[in-house]
Structure formats: C-alpha cells, structure tokens
Amino acid sequence: MSKTRTDGFKSADALPESAREALAASLLSLADNKRILGMRYGEWILGAPTLEAGIACSAMAQDEWGHARILYATLKDFEFEPNVLEHERPADEYLNSELLDEPVAEWPDLLALKLLEEERFHFEHGRGWAMRLGDTGAGRKALEAAFRKAVGPCLRWFGRPESEFGRQLVDAGVVSADADELRRRWRDRITPVFAEAGLEIPESGEADVVEWDDWDADRRRAAGGALDEVTLARIRGDKNRSMLMD
Amino acid sequence: MGHLSGERLYEIFARQKREDRLEHIGTVSAPNPELARVYAWKTYDEATWFEMVVAPRDAFRSVNRDEVPFTLHPAETA
Numbered sequence: 001m002s003k004t005r006t007d008g009f010k011s012a013d014a015l016p017e018s019a020r021e022a023l024a025a026s027l028l029s030l031a032d033n034k035r036i037l038g039m040r041y042g043e044w045i046l047g048a049p050t051l052e053a054g055i056a057c058s059a060m061a062q063d064e065w066g067h068a069r070i071l072y073a074t075l076k077d078f079e080f081e082p083n084v085l086e087h088e089r090p091a092d093e094y095l096n097s098e099l100l101d102e103p104v105a106e107w108p109d110l111l112a113l114k115l116l117e118e119e120r121f122h123f124e125h126g127r128g129w130a131m132r133l134g135d136t137g138a139g140r141k142a143l144e145a146a147f148r149k150a151v152g153p154c155l156r157w158f159g160r161p162e163s164e165f166g167r168q169l170v171d172a173g174v175v176s177a178d179a180d181e182l183r184r185r186w187r188d189r190i191t192p193v194f195a196e197a198g199l200e201i202p203e204s205g206e207a208d209v210v211e212w213d214d215w216d217a218d219r220r221r222a223a224g225g226a227l228d229e230v231t232l233a234r235i236r237g238d239k240n241r242s243m244l245m246d
Numbered sequence: 247m248g249h250l251s252g253e254r255l256y257e258i259f260a261r262q263k264r265e266d267r268l269e270h271i272g273t274v275s276a277p278n279p280e281l282a283r284v285y286a287w288k289t290y291d292e293a294t295w296f297e298m299v300v301a302p303r304d305a306f307r308s309v310n311r312d313e314v315p316f317t318l319h320p321a322e323t324a
Contacts, residue, residue, distance in 0.1 A: 050253075052274050052285040059288040121284050128281035 009174075012077040019172035022165050024078035028085070029095040029157075029220050031071035035086075036100045037113065038064030039231055043103050044110055053129075060114075060122050087236050091226035098222040099153050103231070108133065108142040112150040115190060127193050134197030144199050151190075151203040155210045157220055158182045165217070183210075256282035257306070257316065258290060260298040268299070273316075 009015055015023065041061040048054035072082045104110045111133070114126030133139030159165050159179035166179035177185065187204060194201045203209055216223040233239065253275045259268040271290055276282035282300045290298070306315035 050275065052276060052281075052289065056285055056288040059291055121287050124280055125284040125288075128276075128278055128284055131280060132277040 015174070016168075016172050018168045019174055020078065022168040023174055024075060024080065025095070025165070025218075025220075026169070027071050027075055027078070028080075031068045031075070031085070032095045033097055033100065034064040034071065035068035035235055036094070036096045036227060036231065037117075038062070038068065039235060040100060040104050040110065040113065044107070047107075049107060053125075056125055057110075060119075060125070063119060063122070087241065089236070091229065091232045094227050094232075095219050096221065096227055097153050097157060098225055099150055100227070101225050102228055106142065106146070108139075108146040109149070111143065112146040115147070115150075115193060123189075127196075130193055130197040130199070134199060140198060143197065144201065147194065147199060147201050148203050151201055152209075152211065153222065154186070155183055155204075156212070156215060158186070159220070160212060160215070160217065163217070253277050254282075255303040256286065256300040257303050258286045258298065258300050260290065260293075260295045262293050262296055264296050266296070268297070273303070274300075 012020055012023075038061040041057045041064065045054050045058045045061070048057055069086075072085050075085060076082050099113065104113065107129075111126045111129045114122050115130065117123050117126070130143055133143050161180045163179050166175075166182075169175045170178050191201075191204055194204060214223045215221075227235075254277075256274050256276055256279070257270060258272045258274065260271050261268050272286075274282055274285040274289060276285055279300065279302075282302075286298060286300050303316055308315045
C-alpha cells in the first residue's frame, strides 16, 4: 500500500489524468448516494416509531443534503457543471446504490442504511436501534432480513478486488487504501454491531461472498435499475423550476 | 415528549466553549444510552457544542427536595 501524499495536490488539475477521472467518479457517486439517502431519511420523519427518531431522521436528511451540495460544487473543479448534475440528469445517470432506488418500506430497512453510513451519529443511530430490536425474536428476524439484503450491495460499492479504479487513486496518493482494504475496514466496523445485537449475517463474512455477476462498474451498482421517477423529480426540483419566471 | 414502554428519560447537559459551565439544555426519551446520545446530538443541534453529555434521569438524587429530580417548571404544570 502506498502512502498518502502529505504535500497534497493544489488543485484537481494537478492530478494525473486517470486519477482525476477516478476521483471525480467517486465524488459523484458519494454525492448521488447522499442526495438520495437524505430523501429516504426524509420520508421517515413522520413515520418513525418515536418522536425522537423522527427528529433524528430530519436532522440526518439535512446532513446528507448538505454534504451532497458541497460534493456537487466540488465537481466544478473536475469540469462538471454542478447545476446540470443537480437538476438535469435522467435517473440512469445517477450513481446511486440499488438500495436507494425505491422508498424504504420498513423501519428495519432504514436502520440497515444507517449502519452503512460513514457519519458517526448516523451509524450510532443504526447501532442503537439494532440493539433495541435485537432484544426480541421478531425484531431480530426483521433486522436480519434487512441487513442481509443491504450488506452485499455495500460490500460491492468499494469496487472489484484490485480494480483499476481504486488502484489509480492509491497510486496517485489520493487515498491510502484500495477497494479490498476499504471493504475489510468496513466489515471490521460492522460485524461487531451484528454480534452485539445477536444477528447472524452470513453475507458479511468473507470477501468471496460478494457477487459480481450484475455489477456495473461505471455506476458502482447493480446493472439495469435506477432511481424511481417520483424521487427523481423531487431531487431535481422539477416542480420548483416550472414555477420560475423568465 | 413521547415516552414508550421500555424507554427512559435522559437529561442532556452541554456547553459551547471549554470555559463555559455545563448547562441542562433538555431531555430525550430513548430505549438505551446509545440512542439517547444520538437523539440528544441530533435534536439539540442549534449550536456547535464543545461538550454534550447525557445521563438517565433516574440516576439523579435529589438533595433538598422530596419530589423526584427535575421537578417541572411552574409553567409546564399549568
């Protein structure tokens, strides 16, 4: 593993071409996932099991939207037009995980998304609820089903083992770990929570449980599907725009 | 505030600067301390806190009154 350059890069232009493209694709994938994850959180503000959980969903939705806006703006340095990224793309150009294609139907499924989060308190929210629901047989069953569904797409998101994509960023010194190492770190973080809540999630076990058959490397997700049209119209702000005057 | 069975009330204390004193800023209901921390942080996010802590209400011992601690403010009992 090469070391991250301590002197850094002054601008996106200073990056080697291949690393610049790989980094832009990563940022866009993060931005799209955050933008849509925020929508999925937002859809639970009124349906959460307690008032506190609903408030937390609302605050977390805002966190995600804030991150997404910053990331879209950053992509300007990579010759993207943030306005186009945010308001003019069709569903199949979004780089979101298949887990976010449709609104989240059940509370345990939303918790599964939270555990997959990098943000500390979002992760803790998933963890706290996993412990609570893990207390009962029915809760444990529902959680297991939700996590077993979510783990595969998340393990895949980091990319194929030894993928060109990850190597380019490691070699350029932009990131310190390749796809396999990131996958390992994520697994190390998530498996203690499963153990703590008494959940059996075989999908989180070994690297070779990850299925690559329907993997779309460009969109970093399962091939084919896309975000639902209702959510698409909302995140693009289609209705807001129709009210603009010339 | 919603108080489901199996939940406890947690009291939240915070300060914005190191030199400030911790102040009682509110209460959340939660099934475990982990969720109490999350709810406290996400509900009272109006400031950039230097420090925030939570403790279950029933951990507090009244010193000078017979009522349970955190007796309601007169305005809340009206």
